[in-house]
Amino acid sequence: MGAIGIRDVRKSFGRTQVIHGVDLDVADGEFIVVVGPSGCGKSTLLRMVAGLEEITEGEIAIAGRSVNKLEPKERGIAMVFQNYALYPHMSVYANMAYGLKIARKPKDEIDRRVREAARILAIEDYLERRPGQLSGGQRQRVAMGRAIVRDPSVFLFDEPLSNLDAKLRVQMRLEIKQLQRRLGTTSLYVTHDQVEAMTLADRLVVMNAGVAEQIDTPLEVYQRPATRFVAGFIGSPAMNFLDARIAEGGDLRLPELEDPLARHPGASNHAGRAVSLGVRPEHLRPPENGEAPGFQLSVDLVETLGADTLAHGRIDDTRHELTARLPGTHKVAEGERVPLTVDASALHLFDAQSGQRIAG
Amino acid sequence: MLKRVHFKHPVLPYLLVAPQLAVTLIFFIWPAAQALWQSMLVQDAFGLGTQFVWFQNYLELWGDPQYLNSIKVTAIFTISVTALGIGSGLFLATMADRVIRFASGYRTLLITPYAVAPAVAGVLWLFLFNPTVGILAYLMQGMGIAWNPLVNGEDAMIMVIIAAAWKQVSYNFVFFLAGLQSIPRSLIEAAAIDGAGPFRRFWTVIFPLLSPTTFFLMVVNLVYAFFETFATIHATTSGGPSNATNIMVYKVYKDGFVGLDLGSSAAQSVVLMFIVIALTVVQFRYVERRVEYGT
Ligand SMILES: Nc1ncnc2c1ncn2[C@@H]1O[C@H](COP(=O)(O)OP(=O)(O)OP(=O)(O)O)[C@@H](O)[C@H]1O
Ligand SMILES: [Mg+2]
Numbered sequence: 061m062g063a064i065g066i067r068d069v070r071k072s073f074g075r076t077q078v079i080h081g082v083d084l085d086v087a088d089g090e091f092i093v094v095v096g097p098s099g100c101g102k103s104t105l106l107r108m109v110a111g112l113e114e115i116t117e118g119e120i121a122i123a124g125r126s127v128n129k130l131e132p133k134e135r136g137i138a139m140v141f142q143n144y145a146l147y148p149h150m151s152v153y154a155n156m157a158y159g160l161k162i163a164r165k166p167k168d169e170i171d172r173r174v175r176e177a178a179r180i181l182a183i184e185d186y187l188e189r190r191p192g193q194l195s196g197g198q199r200q201r202v203a204m205g206r207a208i209v210r211d212p213s214v215f216l217f218d219e220p221l222s223n224l225d226a227k228l229r230v231q232m233r234l235e236i237k238q239l240q241r242r243l244g245t246t247s248l249y250v251t252h253d254q255v256e257a258m259t260l261a262d263r264l265v266v267m268n269a270g271v272a273e274q275i276d277t278p279l280e281v282y283q284r285p286a287t288r289f290v291a292g293f294i295g296s297p298a299m300n301f302l303d304a305r306i307a308e309g310g311d312l313r314l315p316e317l318e319d320p321l322a323r324h325p326g327a328s329n330h331a332g333r334a335v336s337l338g339v340r341p342e343h344l345r346p347p348e349n350g351e352a353p354g355f356q357l358s359v360d361l362v363e364t365l366g367a368d369t370l371a372h373g374r375i376d377d378t379r380h381e382l383t384a385r386l387p388g389t390h391k392v393a394e395g396e397r398v399p400l401t402v403d404a405s406a407l408h409l410f411d412a413q414s415g416q417r418i419a420g
Numbered sequence: 421m422l423k424r425v426h427f428k429h430p431v432l433p434y435l436l437v438a439p440q441l442a443v444t445l446i447f448f449i450w451p452a453a454q455a456l457w458q459s460m461l462v463q464d465a466f467g468l469g470t471q472f473v474w475f476q477n478y479l480e481l482w483g484d485p486q487y488l489n490s491i492k493v494t495a496i497f498t499i500s501v502t503a504l505g506i507g508s509g510l511f512l513a514t515m516a517d518r519v520i521r522f523a524s525g526y527r528t529l530l531i532t533p534y535a536v537a538p539a540v541a542g543v544l545w546l547f548l549f550n551p552t553v554g555i556l557a558y559l560m561q562g563m564g565i566a567w568n569p570l571v572n573g574e575d576a577m578i579m580v581i582i583a584a585a586w587k588q589v590s591y592n593f594v595f596f597l598a599g600l601q602s603i604p605r606s607l608i609e610a611a612a613i614d615g616a617g618p619f620r621r622f623w624t625v626i627f628p629l630l631s632p633t634t635f636f637l638m639v640v641n642l643v644y645a646f647f648e649t650f651a652t653i654h655a656t657t658s659g660g661p662s663n664a665t666n667i668m669v670y671k672v673y674k675d676g677f678v679g680l681d682l683g684s685s686a687a688q689s690v691v692l693m694f695i696v697i698a699l700t701v702v703q704f705r706y707v708e709r710r711v712e713y714g715t
Contacts, residue, residue, distance in 0.1 A: 110609075110613065111613075112609050112612070112613075131612075132609075132612050132613045133612065133613060133614070133615035133616075137613065138613065139609075139610070139613050141606045141609075141610065142606075143604060143606055145604065145606035145607050145609065145610040146610075147607065147610075147611075147625060148629065149628045149629060149631075158611070158614050158616075158624075159613075159614035159615055162614060162615040162616055162620065163615055206610075206614075210614075
């Protein structure tokens with residue numbers, strides 16, 4: 061029982077407002093990932109749910125009960141911090157038992173729950189050690205252990221993996237996902253790593269400057285980003301944006317080029333509008349046999365990743381820069397002109413001013 | 421380690437350390453040796469006759485009720501000064517750590533006493549506690565407390581303890597504040613989420629994490645109370661009334677320079693020298709230990 065309701069929540073530090081009205085409904089057992097660039101207010105939002113930051117305006121409810129006025133300990137939450145926040149002077153066992161002891165649970169129950177959590181997380185062998193004697197990954201597990209022994213209705217994670225090396229991060233990511241599946245505990249997870257966000261989330265909240273720009277499943281966010289910001293933030297390498305104009309019939313034109321770049325059926329009733337035309341590098345491809353190329357890419361720089369080759373260049377020698385992700389087998393050289401094309405269905409159109417999605 | 425080849429000139433390294441060596445020899449080793457030598461002599465009050473008596477002076481100390489009294493007084497004094505100084509410093513630092521507005525103003529105010537010379541601090545408290553003109557004495561008399569540090573030994577002791585501790589509070593405050601601020605906020609927050617209230621958070625998380633600081637300050641405060649409170653005592657009670665505040669350091673001065681019993685005075689100062697050596701060893705051996713905050 062851990063549904064979370066966040067209603068028009070705002071937060072100001074002194075006169076600076078950092079959260080500008082966020083609405084979010086988290087179903088019981090759901091895994092929500094909040095992702096966004098540094099300083100956008102992710103941690104602040106999470107800390108308001110935890111009760112570590114006062115809510116300036118709006119309401120947060122956990123399990124149907126408003127928690128605005130409740131202390132952190134009364135909210136039925138557990139939190140995993142970026143720096144783990146383990147008590148350095150206590151053994152791993154004491155770290156995990158601390159909360160239960162304060163809650164005056166019987167000794168044998170504490171022991172049972174700590175050992176059970178240690179078994180799940182495979183840290184049974186370290187129970188007597190101090191956190192300082194553990195590796196980063198082990199500390200991370202202890203922090204998770206401390207969270208799960210309390211059997212909370214909500215888990216809160218604030219960038220729990222960002223202090224780990226890349227390989228361990230992948231492994232812990234999987235473990236967190238499995239653990240959450242198994243326990244079925246509602247989770248709110250903050251990260252700025254989009255791979256973590258995409259892989260862990262049931263639903264994603266993409267935040268920018270204190271506003272939730274889109275709340276949707278990872279796939280939907282990738283396929284139909286609601287704003288230009290979301291489109292540019294999710295996906296790697298980032299989406300290409302071109303300043304274009306919609307001509308009669310839905311033709312998309314770049315001012316410098318004679319021929320329209322592409323034709324987009326959904327754009328026809330927006331003729332004359334200035335747009336930001338978005339196309340993902342992975343959706344640019346060499347034309348198939350007999351197909352007319354959409355444009356030529358004058359390649360300035362090539363990055364070889366093995367499986368893929370990234371070609372950075374400009375469209376037909378204009379100022380419009382573009383990155384294309386081509387199969388690793390496709391040989392490209394710097395200074396070359398590569399014919400490329402794109403399917404109209406893979407184009408995204410955003411209003412040039414507001415950045416809101418128009419069509420596509 | 422630096423290798424020999426760093427110095428081409430054979431004499432240069434010796435020249436470079438010479439000033440430091442000279443200072444140590446002239447101002448420490450030589451007087452210490454003199455004291456050791458002196459402590460084995462008995463001299464008549466006019467300095468005319470001197471006799472070498474081996475450890476006679478030391479043996480006499482253990483039989484001297486005045487000296488035993490001084491040890492007791494010193495124990496009470498140093499322990500009280502240390503406890504009061506550390507307790508107040510910790511309390512003020514904990515409070516200052518929570519202050520957000522005007523924080524630097526408060527801190528500066530709290531640090532100022534450290535800049536006051538011990539004798540001045542002593543005289544300040546002497547006036548505050550003076551039975552005829554002191555405002556604190558006046559307040560206490562108003563509350564019906566009989567107070568006269570000039571006559572009553574216990575009152576005098578309380579006065580010098582407060583005067584000596586007051587000066588040290590600032591020092592302790594600075595270290596505790598630094599210690600508190602190096603404890604990651606997330607630890608306190610984790611404890612709050614675990615259900616610990618402010619009081620429990622302090623005793624189960626904050627205080628244990630401050631223990632290296634506390635230990636370091638304990639040694640520093642003990643050394644201070646033992647050796648650096650001479651001026652405080654000298655400016656206020658001069659060891660009186662009837663030796664009630666005659667701490668060991670003060671007794672060395674009194675016996676040697678007032679009583680002119682140089683042999684016994686030297687023996688007492690050698691005893692103090694061993695105490696300070698012991699405290700320094702403790703400090704070097706254990707204070708280096710540091711709690712790491714497990715990040
Ligand atoms: N205690 C505070 N006082 C004043 N401003 C704050 C405070 N805490 C955060 N802020 C501001 O609020 C904004 C959001 O901060 P927040 O920590 O939520 O960002 P974030 O999205 O978690 O960033 P990161 O990815 O770097 O952790 C930032 O501009 C930050 O400067
Ligand atoms: Mg953050």
